[in-house]
Amino acid sequence: xxxxxxxxxxxxxxxxxxxxxxxxxxxxxxxxxxxxxxxxxxxxxxxxxxxxxxxxxxxxxxxxxxxxxxxxxxxxxxxxxxxxxxxxxxxxxxxxxxxxxxxxxxxxxxxxxxxxxxxxxxxxxxxxxxxxxxxxxxxxxxxxxxxxxxxxxxxxxxxxxxxxxxxxxxxxxxxxxxxxxxxxxxxxxxxxxxxxxx
Numbered sequence: 001x002x003x004x005x006x007x008x009x010x011x012x013x014x015x016x017x018x019x020x021x022x023x024x025x026x027x028x029x030x031x032x033x034x035x036x037x038x039x040x041x042x043x044x045x046x047x048x049x050x051x052x053x054x055x056x057x058x059x060x061x062x063x064x065x066x067x068x069x070x071x072x073x074x075x076x077x078x079x080x081x082x083x084x085x086x087x088x089x090x091x092x093x094x095x096x097x098x099x100x101x102x103x104x105x106x107x108x109x110x111x112x113x114x115x116x117x118x119x120x121x122x123x124x125x126x127x128x129x130x131x132x133x134x135x136x137x138x139x140x141x142x143x144x145x146x147x148x149x150x151x152x153x154x155x156x157x158x159x160x161x162x163x164x165x166x167x168x169x170x171x172x173x174x175x176x177x178x179x180x181x182x183x184x185x186x187x188x189x190x191x192x193x194x195x196x197x198x
Contacts, residue, residue: 014059140167
């Protein structure tokens, strides 16, 4: 059977079958028309038809070993990392350690962002307006991401501890992100903080 390029074929290249299965089921739930194919190694991908995929989700170690192949396809490529990683500046990354709802949100952003030639899956203006943070909330968010605790944030911004806690609650509610790693990804993706400042 001859394979033609199908706009909704996605390759997952990851030796870890748990992450393969998890990502595959998430992708199929989010984008029902998608065909997801899993490869346990780069060789398996090469033995198949490596160029017919619309997107590649690649485990970080495999990407590091075969950077050239994926660099040529970096617009279609997402590196699966655990936690925030600055190693992959050229690539979009997917933090697989995020809680499920966060992961779903990232995948949706990637899915939307993947069709526009944009280095980061930025929400478009319309979506961003829904959870526009106030300037003060942005300041608090940046300090959270830099690892300060509530008391230090209060001292730094000359506000009370109660105010910091209420800002944090607003940020969490507006963004729907609870974990510091999720907030970090958000802040970096939206240019609120440089990855090297974390």
